[in-house]
Amino acid sequence: xxxxxxxxxxxxxxxxxxxxxxxxxxxxxxxxxxxxxxxxxxxxxxxxxxxxxxxxxxxxxxxxxxxxxxxxxxxxxxxxxxxxxxxxxxxxxxxxxxxxxxxxxxxxxxxxxxxxxxxxxxxxxxxxxxxxxxxxxxxxxxxxxxxxxxxxxxxxxxxxxxxxxxxxxxxxxxxxxxxxxxxxxxxxxxxxxxxxxxxxxxxxxxxxxxxxxxxxxxxxxxxxxxxxxxxxxxxxxxxxxxxxxxxxxxxxxxxxxxxxxxxxxxxxxxxxxxxxxxxxxxxxxxxxxxxxxxxxxxxxxxx
Numbered sequence: 315x316x317x318x319x320x321x322x323x324x325x326x327x328x329x330x331x332x333x334x335x336x337x338x339x340x341x342x343x344x345x346x347x348x349x350x351x352x353x354x355x356x357x358x359x360x361x362x363x364x365x366x367x368x369x370x371x372x373x374x375x376x377x378x379x380x381x382x383x384x385x386x387x388x389x390x391x392x393x394x395x396x397x398x399x400x401x402x403x404x405x406x407x408x409x410x411x412x413x414x415x416x417x418x419x420x421x422x423x424x425x426x427x428x429x430x431x432x433x434x435x436x437x438x439x440x441x442x443x444x445x446x447x448x449x450x451x452x453x454x455x456x457x458x459x460x461x462x463x464x465x466x467x468x469x470x471x472x473x474x475x476x477x478x479x480x481x482x483x484x485x486x487x488x489x490x491x492x493x494x495x496x497x498x499x500x501x502x503x504x505x506x507x508x509x510x511x512x513x514x515x516x517x518x519x520x521x522x523x524x525x526x527x528x529x530x531x532x533x534x535x536x537x538x539x540x541x542x543x544x545x546x547x548x549x550x551x552x553x554x555x556x557x558x559x560x561x562x563x564x565x566x567x568x569x570x571x572x573x574x575x576x577x578x579x580x581x582x583x584x585x586x587x588x589x590x591x592x593x594x595x596x597x598x599x600x601x602x603x604x605x606x607x608x609x610x611x612x613x614x615x616x617x
Contacts, residue, residue, distance in 0.1 A: 315367070315370060315439075315442050315443075315594065316357075316360060316365060316366070316367040316368070316420060316442070316443040316444075316445065316572065316576065317367065317368050317369075317370055317437075317438060317442060317443070317444045317445065317515075318353035318354070318357045318360075318368070318369050318445045318447065319353050319370045319444070319445065319447070319449065319462070320351035320352060320353030320369060320370070320371040320447065320448055321356050321370055321371050321423075321449075321450045321454060321458070322351065322371075322372070322373055322403070322420040322449050322450055322451040323349065323350065323351035323353075323354055323370055323372070323378075323402060323403075324349075324350040324351055324381070324402060324403045324404060324405040324417075324418070324420070324447060325347060325348075325349065325350065325377050325381055325402065325404045325405070325411055326347065326348050326349070326350035326404075326407060326438065327345065327346075327347055327404055327405070327407070328345060328346045328347075328348070328385045328403050328406075328407045328409060329342045329345045329406065329407070329408055330342065330343050330344050330345065330409045331343050331408070332410060332411075333410050333411070334408055334414070336617070337616050340423050340471030340495065342520065343345070343451055346382075346601070347350060347470055347502075348384065348601065348602075349380075349381045349385050350382040351371070351381075351448055352447035352448030352449075352480055352565050353367055353369060353371065353445060353446075353447045353448060353475075354381075354385055354390075355369075355562045355565035355566065355569070355602060356370075356445055356447060356565050356568060356569045356572065357385070357387075357388075357390045357494070357567060357597065358388050358390065358570075358602050359565065359569035359596075360564045360568075360569050360604055361389055361390060361571065362389060362574040362592070362602075362603070362604060362605040362608060363569070363570070363588075363608075364506050365576065366390075366391070366574075366575050368390070368391040368393055368437075369390050369392050369394070370392075370394065370395075370431065370434060370435075370532060371391070371394055371395070371431075372394065372397055372402075372421070372427060373394045373395070373396055373397070373402050374396065374399065374400045374401050374402050374421045375397075375400055375402060375421075375606050376401060376404070377396070377401045377402040377404060378396065378397070378402040379400055380537060381394075382394055382589055384605075385425045385460070385502070385559060386437065389518065390405075393428045393434050393437070393523070395427055395431050395616075396423060397423065397427055397492055397614060399421070399475045400421035400422070401421060402421060402519055403417075403418035403419065403420045404418060405417045405423065405591055407561065407595035412586055413560070413561075414451055415471070415561075419452055419527060420449075420451035420452060420611050421453060422451075422452040422453040422516050423451055423452070423453040423454055424453060425444065426457070426519070427453075429455070429456065432462075432465055433509075435462065435465055435466060436502055438466050438469055439469060439471075439503060440469050440470040440471065441470065441471065441472075442469070442471045442472075442595070443471065443472045443474065443575060443576055444466060444471055444472070444473050444474070445473075445474040445476070445568075445572060445574060445596060445603060446459045446462060446463075446473070446474065446476070446477065446485070447462060447475075447477065447565070447568070448472075448476070448477060449477070450481065454483065456480045456481060457480070457481075457483050457484040458481070458561070459475060459477065459481050459482075459484065459489070460484035460485045461552060463475075463488035463545065464486050464488060464575070465561050467488060469487040472489070472491040472575055472576075473490045473491075473492075474490060474491060474492045474493070474494070474568070474572055475490045475493045476492075476493070476494040476495075476568055476576070477572075478495070478499040478503070478523050478565075479499075479502060479503070482495075482503070483503070483524070484581050485525075486521070486524045486525030486526055487525055488525070489525050489526070489528065489529050490525070490574075491575065492526075492527065492529075492531055492571065492575060493528075493530070494523065494526045494529075494530040494531075494532065494564070494567075494568045494571075494582055495521070495528045495531050495532070496531070496532045496533070496534070496564060497514075497528070497531070497532075497533060497534065500514070500517050500531065500582060503517075504517055504520070504580040505588050511539065514533065515539060515547050517531075517542060518531055518539065518541035518547075522541065522543070522600065524584075526540050528540065528541065528543050529541045529544040530567075530571055530580070530586075530589070532564050532567055532593070532606055533554060537549065537550050537551040537552045537590060538550050538567060538586060538590055538593075539570070540585070540587065541581055541587045542582050546582065548582055550582050550586045550587060550615070552590065552593075552594055552597075552610045553590070553591065553594040553598075553615060554615055555594060555597070555598040555611075556598060557597055557598070558597065558599060558600055559596065559598075559600055559601070560597055561598060562595040562596050562601075562602050563593045563594070564593065564595045565596075565609065566589075566592040566595065566596040566602060566603055567589040567593030568589065569589070569592055570585070570589030570590070570592035570593070570608070571585045571586065571588065571589040571610045573585075573588065574588055574589075576605065587614060587615050587616060588608075590611075590615060591608050591609075591611035591612040591615055594607050594609045594611050595607040595611055603607060
């Protein structure tokens with residue numbers, strides 16, 4: 315089983331319009347609502363590969379109930395901690411000629427809420443995959459992901475971390491099987507934005523020296539690089555197409571790689587192709603990419 319943890323999920327309210335005038339009433343042409351959060355996106359995309367998963371995290375109030383309903387509607391198992399206070403956040407995205415995001419901080423969690431999450435982690439067993447992804451809500455300690463990895467370290471499981479800053483670096487001592495970063499995350503961590511493949515590879519090797527086994531670096535329009543534990547480096551460019559929606563593309567890429575990670579004998583070259591196709595499928599769609607589009611793009615990349 316794959317478990318994804320989204321500590322700070324949201325309802326994403328996407329509104330489409332030609333332009334927004336600040337200080338005025340603006341007519342919206344159409345709108346869409348979906349359950350949001352990095353781990354939830356990964357679970358949804360894993361479903362496109364036929365990989366079942368269970369979504370964990372914190373939800374609260376009527377918005378939390380709606381998040382869980384929508385996640386289950388996607389065929390995903392859920393085992394959220396229901397906070398006895400507040401409401402899960404609503405994030406707003408305005409789609410005009412450019413995209414504007416308004417992200418709320420999320421509902422504060424307390425120590426007893428975190429303890430309840432750890433109780434739910436009792437279900438994680440040998441052979442499972444655990445994905446820790448995204449930001450954390452107020453009240454979570456900066457080493458919460460590290461605490462989770464320490465808690466499950468007695469099991470023979472594969473662990474995946476996709477975050478940045480201290481949340482990431484604190485996990486490296488527990489040797490996560492795979493970490494994902496983007497160029498901004500590398501710049502934040504090392505104080506310099508890499509501009510060439512060799513610079514990206516050098517930083518990936520530094521992250522391995524710090525504890526990560528395999529490192530996936532998303533490079534936006536320039537594709538991705540995957541540095542493996544065995545010392546091999548794989549590079550993949552993006553698929554040709556029109557950018558429609560960058561939100562969730564990184565989560566989709568990671569889901570494609572994780573779908574291959576569940577095999578004991580991982581073909582990392584194939585995993586990167588699959589991840590790239592999934593990321594591009596989302597980037598070329600209004601929502602998360604669908605299986606048919608992913609397969610189409612994988613064929614193009616493999617040719």
